[in-house]
Amino acid sequence: MNNKYTKIGLSALCGSLASISAANAGAIDVTGSALATYTTLSNQVTGNPIGMATGLTFTGNGELDGGQTFSVVIAHTNKNAYSSAGISLNTNSAGTFKLSSAEGSAGIGGYDDNMPTAWEEVWDTGITTRANFQKGVGSTTNLSWKSPKIAGSTFQIAYAPDNDGSSNVKKATSGAVSNRFGAGWDAVLDTGTENGGINLFIGGSRTELARSRPGAGDLSGDHEEAVVGLQFKFGPIALGGQVSGERLRTVAVNTAEYYGNSSWGIAFNVNDSLSVSYSEARHLMTKTHKQNVDTTGNNNSGD
DSSP: OEEEEEEEEEEEEEEEEEEEEOTTSOEEEEEEEEEEEEEEETTSOOOOOEEEEEEEEEEEEEEOTTSOEEEEEEEEETTOSOOEEEEEEEOSSSOEEEEEOSTTSSGGGGGTTOOOOSSSOTTOSSOOOOOOOOOTTTTSOEEEEEOOOBTTBEEEEEEESSOSSOOOOTTOOOOSSOSSEEEEEEEEEEEEOTTSSEEEEEEEEEEEEOOSSTTOOOSSOOEEEEEEEEEEEETTEEEEEEEEEEEOOOOSTTSEEEEEEEEEEEEEEEETTEEEEEEEEEEEEEEOOEEEEOTTSOEEEEO
């Protein structure tokens, strides 16, 4: 299966809407945004290609006695009652620690499609693309650490005790969401020139999979994902491309075994309030088409 998506984006930022503060307790800023799009999807009927979205983001920050800073972000995207949240602790010299329930906020989830664009990714325009993008532990409430920037480079690791794709709220656990996935780890290296003219990122993710049957060994291995991309900036123009892949290690015939994605984009920043861009993304999926059953009754699958 091979799909191609095309998007032309135009964005305008509304700027700061309000600021609420309390003595010795930090401050909360509210920002808003509006998006208008014109989207086409190859080989599918899309109807009216004109779309729009609005959203609000609440951002708080403050400083501790030792000089460390903290921040909290709560996003309400496109009229959602509650979208995501994150709490960060920025240390003086040991990097940033973060607890997040925001999809794509940590690990390779923040690089699933990181190409230059006026607003969001080419596929995030309200059309069902059936694409699968590599998120690692970024779709699950996770803990992450990001190193301080050294010579234009940062290193990040992220961890989810149960990478089940859930975002826990109100001090709750996720419960028995999935008995297939276990703990997951992501690692990302983001490097480039000090002025941001060149940016290279490479990351990988590994999630433990449950055993194929009670009492049997692990017949499938771990769930694996990876991403790599490169960007260039020339004044107001940004250009980049990236590829990503995922191995699910499924055991059932005619189910997805591999996903692959590629994307590229170019953006022109007209001024601080207006930018235009053009981007494309391709999606590939392969399925398991052969299944073997060993003498113990354990399922072994292959391509």
